[in-house]
Amino acid sequence: MPTAVHARTTFSRDGDAPWCRGCGHADVFDVLCRALVASGIRPTDAVVVTGVGCSSLITFQLRSYAMHGVHGRALPLALGVKAANPDLHVVVAGGDGDAFSIGANHLIHTARKNPRLTYLIMDNQSYGMTMGQPSPTNVHGEHHALNALGVLLAAGATFVAQAASWRPDEAEALIGQALGHPGFSVVNLLSPCPTFHHGEGIDGAIGIPLVREIGSEHDLGDRLHALSVAFAEGVPCVGLLYRVERPMYALTEGSALVHEQWEETAILEALLDEHRVVWT
Amino acid sequence: MPEDLLSSTAWPLGSRQLNQLDDSLIVRLMGVGGDGVMTAGRVLTEAAALSGLEVLSEATCSAEVRGGETMYQLRVSPSTLVTAGDRVDIVVLLDHEADLAHREDLLTGDVLLYDSVHDAVPRAHPPGVVSYPVPMTQLAEAAGAAIAKNVVALGVLAELFGFSLTNIETSLRKRLAAKGGHVVASNLAALAGGARYVKEHLVKRDSFLVPVGSARDETVLLTGNEAIGLGALMAGCRFYAHYPITPATSVADWLATHLPLLGGKICAAEDGMASLGLAIGASYAGAKAMTGTSGPGFDLMQELIGYASMAEVPVVILDVQRAGPSTGLPTKYEQADLFSAVYGAHGDVPKIVLAPGDVHDCVHVTVEAFNLAERYQLPVILLSDASLALREHTIPRPDLAAIKVVDRVPFQPDQAPYSRYRFTDSGVSPMSAPGQPGGEYVATGLEHTGSAFPSDAPGTHQAMTDKRFQKLARLEDECSPVEREGPPSAAVGLVSWGSTQGAVREAVRRFDAIGMPVAALYPKVLWPLPVKALTAFARSVGQVVVVEANRQGQFADVIAASTSIRPKRVTLYRGVPLTAWDIFGRESLTH
Numbered sequence: 001m002p003t004a005v006h007a008r009t010t011f012s013r014d015g016d017a018p019w020c021r022g023c024g025h026a027d028v029f030d031v032l033c034r035a036l037v038a039s040g041i042r043p044t045d046a047v048v049v050t051g052v053g054c055s056s057l058i059t060f061q062l063r064s065y066a067m068h069g070v071h072g073r074a075l076p077l078a079l080g081v082k083a084a085n086p087d088l089h090v091v092v093a094g095g096d097g098d099a100f101s102i103g104a105n106h107l108i109h110t111a112r113k114n115p116r117l118t119y120l121i122m123d124n125q126s127y128g129m130t131m132g133q134p135s136p137t138n139v140h141g142e143h144h145a146l147n148a149l150g151v152l153l154a155a156g157a158t159f160v161a162q163a164a165s166w167r168p169d170e171a172e173a174l175i176g177q178a179l180g181h182p183g184f185s186v187v188n189l190l191s192p193c194p195t196f197h198h199g200e201g202i203d204g205a206i207g208i209p210l211v212r213e214i215g216s217e218h219d220l221g222d223r224l225h226a227l228s229v230a231f232a233e234g235v236p237c238v239g240l241l242y243r244v245e246r247p248m249y250a251l252t253e254g255s256a257l258v259h260e261q262w263e264e265t266a267i268l269e270a271l272l273d274e275h276r277v278v279w280t
Numbered sequence: 281m282p283e284d285l286l287s288s289t290a291w292p293l294g295s296r297q298l299n300q301l302d303d304s305l306i307v308r309l310m311g312v313g314g315d316g317v318m319t320a321g322r323v324l325t326e327a328a329a330l331s332g333l334e335v336l337s338e339a340t341c342s343a344e345v346r347g348g349e350t351m352y353q354l355r356v357s358p359s360t361l362v363t364a365g366d367r368v369d370i371v372v373l374l375d376h377e378a379d380l381a382h383r384e385d386l387l388t389g390d391v392l393l394y395d396s397v398h399d400a401v402p403r404a405h406p407p408g409v410v411s412y413p414v415p416m417t418q419l420a421e422a423a424g425a426a427i428a429k430n431v432v433a434l435g436v437l438a439e440l441f442g443f444s445l446t447n448i449e450t451s452l453r454k455r456l457a458a459k460g461g462h463v464v465a466s467n468l469a470a471l472a473g474g475a476r477y478v479k480e481h482l483v484k485r486d487s488f489l490v491p492v493g494s495a496r497d498e499t500v501l502l503t504g505n506e507a508i509g510l511g512a513l514m515a516g517c518r519f520y521a522h523y524p525i526t527p528a529t530s531v532a533d534w535l536a537t538h539l540p541l542l543g544g545k546i547c548a549a550e551d552g553m554a555s556l557g558l559a560i561g562a563s564y565a566g567a568k569a570m571t572g573t574s575g576p577g578f579d580l581m582q583e584l585i586g587y588a589s590m591a592e593v594p595v596v597i598l599d600v601q602r603a604g605p606s607t608g609l610p611t612k613y614e615q616a617d618l619f620s621a622v623y624g625a626h627g628d629v630p631k632i633v634l635a636p637g638d639v640h641d642c643v644h645v646t647v648e649a650f651n652l653a654e655r656y657q658l659p660v661i662l663l664s665d666a667s668l669a670l671r672e673h674t675i676p677r678p679d680l681a682a683i684k685v686v687d688r689v690p691f692q693p694d695q696a697p698y699s700r701y702r703f704t705d706s707g708v709s710p711m712s713a714p715g716q717p718g719g720e721y722v723a724t725g726l727e728h729t730g731s732a733f734p735s736d737a738p739g740t741h742q743a744m745t746d747k748r749f750q751k752l753a754r755l756e757d758e759c760s761p762v763e764r765e766g767p768p769s770a771a772v773g774l775v776s777w778g779s780t781q782g783a784v785r786e787a788v789r790r791f792d793a794i795g796m797p798v799a800a801l802y803p804k805v806l807w808p809l810p811v812k813a814l815t816a817f818a819r820s821v822g823q824v825v826v827v828e829a830n831r832q833g834q835f836a837d838v839i840a841a842s843t844s845i846r847p848k849r850v851t852l853y854r855g856v857p858l859t860a861w862d863i864f865g866r867e868s869l870t871h
Binding site (some may be wrong): 044046047049054059060062063064065066067068069070072075076077078079080081082083084085087088106107108109165183230251258259264265266267268269271273275276277278279 | 329330331332337380394401444446447450493495496498500501502506510514519521538541542543545547549550551553554555557558559560561562563564565566567569584587591674677678680709713715716719720721722723724725726733736770776837
């Protein structure tokens with residue numbers, strides 16, 4: 001039953017949230033709204049694009065523009081939005097199934113392109129809406145668990161962080177940094193599913209799961225070090241793991257070029273001239 | 281006579297000679313990949329166009345970049361052309377490997393021109409064929425351009441049949457300029473070498489000559505894929521996404537050069553799903569957007585086609601059809617994606633399917649595709665094909681002032697509170713774009729209320745489905761380009777869609793020439809089916825016969841499912857376009 005009531009901000013609608021009691025997604029949603037407000041972004045200029053599933057229900061809680069897409073295709077939709085109007089603030093959100101299973105191809109190639117998008121992966125290691133089947137990041141599943149941070153680093157994301165839904169202030173700060181990053185910024189948000197995975201979820205512990213803080217001592221541009229942290233044994237890390245600047249995807253930069261009607265006509269006539277047959 | 285048309289064995293089979301009764305000249309260039317068949321064909325096409333001739337070509341190649349048979353056939357005429365012809369006058373063989381399948385098309389008096397470097401291979405030309413062996417490879421080597429035997433062949437064609445050497449040179453210079461002066465010089469030497477060889481060594485023993493051209497109205501020379509790109513730009517397309525796939529890629533190639541001139545963007549996606557997702561995202565943000573693909577990519581797009589329909593986002597999806605299911609025959613021709621265009625995507629999906637019939641249509645039907653997508657806020661599928669993609673045609677220069685461009689119904693800020701999917705008489709609701717204050721909403725593929733909130737309440741789904749379909753209720757009255765030709769009443773009424781139109785047009789001309797009453801109808805909007813136009817046509821003819829290049833008779837099935845018409849079918853699916861002879865030369869149109 002929807003009971004978690006989120007904090008009211010300029011970004012969130014009034015009323016009950018659609019998630020189960022104790023679901024991390026409700027906290028992630030609140031944190032996202034707060035970070036957007038703190039970053040000075042107006043709902044009118046923001047587009048939040050999701051796939052489908054429990055996590056993607058955030059779209060219907062928002063006052064901003066949003067696309068509730070199809071499973072796995074949030075990133076292409078978002079990239080299209082940003083390319084058509086680079087002035088918009090585009091945030092992508094979705095579950096770990098969206099990111100690492102059905103949409104994994106898009107994640108890899110969006111990271112390579114490095115557009116200015118912020119991607120929040122709400123990682124509960126499961127497909128909650130279909131009753132909790134293990135997702136690719138599930139450490140208790142039949143197959144080897146995908147290391148989310150490792151994949152993001154390998155694919156070329158230029159901002160990689162991990163946060164936890166039960167540590168909201170830290171999560172808000174990391175999302176805020178991601179929103180300001182000039183490039184593809186990803187925050188993997190550990191967001192437990194209490195309905196299907198209580199007691200066996202993030203680290204196998206009952207109660208508040210343990211994490212280790214990455215800290216701010218390391219060189220943020222050292223990808224090999226970031227990989228070693230990502231793959232270290234033990235409880236999950238939280239914090240900013242990696243941040244570099246690389247040329248951004250040209251298509252999503254600059255403002256849309258708009259011509260006057262007469263200019264468009266002149267250009268089109270010139271195009272026709274290229275194919276014109278001049279008799280000789 | 282009408283009965284004869286349908287079932288007679290007294291069909292005028294001897295009338296193949298009618299094929300010869302026109303003033304056109306048809307040249308077929310043959311080779312294997314890497315021989316430069318396509319380049320030579322395009323140069324010859326442009327040269328003939330520059331001489332004031334109508335030119336229409338047909339090209340096909342194998343899937344391999346090197347090796348595999350390549351064919352380029354062009355037909356030149358002082359008068360209007362609707363096909364590249366179902367006969368051939370002159371065959372040019374740049375490689376003997378390409379010989380076998382095409383020799384049988386040569387009749388008495390036809391010409392075979394070939395590279396005599398292959399003289400060691402025993403050749404059995406059909407009796408009565410005039411053959412001209414030319415040492416093309418040696419002449420190319422002598423000119424300092426060993427790979428330019430295709431250009432040598434152009435010189436031979438110019439000297440033997442009267443193609444303008446000056447115009448060939450103009451076209452060559454244009455194409456080779458970027459490769460440097462020495463490449464231009466050696467190719468021009470190869471051209472001159474071919475011409476000189478004819479003067480010094482050959483005696484003309486055939487009767488073919490290029491017809492005389494004349495100054496014409498303003499004309500442009502375009503491939504079908506270029507014409508689609510042009511139509512998209514004219515319609516206001518400012519975003520194109522694609523993943524490389526034959527035979528759609530050249531649309532992207534053309535747009536990559538031209539879309540940015542208008543402030544548009546072109547995006548290379550990681551797969552077909554991303555490609556349509558990108559276009560939908562761009563359209564949601566306010567740009568007129570399109571994606572282009574072929575069958576395999578089109579299959580991948582079906583889920584997002586349903587999404588665009590449900591979320592009411594305008595988008596144009598170009599499917600340049602190729603042959604066969606799966607990988608099929610990737611470079612070959614077929615019209616077999618109609619079912620997946622019309623019936624694809626799960627659920628009740630309102631969408632529009634259009635098909636251009638020729639290069640002229642590739643411009644204008646593409647404009648219409650955007651206009652319909654924007655007007656009705658739904659996915660519009662444009663079904664082109666491999667033949668249109670590669671063919672070149674001289675068409676009247678499109679008149680920009682006469683092209684009507686439609687934009688989506690905009691959200692007005694005073695409409696607060698904004699209800700994105702509110703019910704209207706037309707079913708079309710005003711659409712905001714991100715950045716507009718007060719227009720915020722969620723575009724969603726979940727069933728939703730007028731305010732875009734998810735709802736599975738009884739009644740909501742039915743009401744919203746009706747709303748989305750309501751948009752199409754007046755489509756045929758508002759826009760349904762249909763062309764009809766032939767006598768007002770006829771024993772047989774041919775119906776075709778897409779590029780089969782050319783073969784049907786030519787067949788209708790021949791039926792008319794022998795006094796047989798055959799009419800034809802060419803719908804451009806295939807779905808929703810133009811029921812009124814089809815029904816009126818069916819009333820004016822004895823028997824409707826649907827001619828199409830697929831096994832199942834897909835359009836015939838669509839017609840039979842939605843009307844009381846019971847069409848007969850002519851279906852061919854050989855991987856090459858239907859010809860006029862396939863229709864005109866049939867013993868019966870009903871078998």
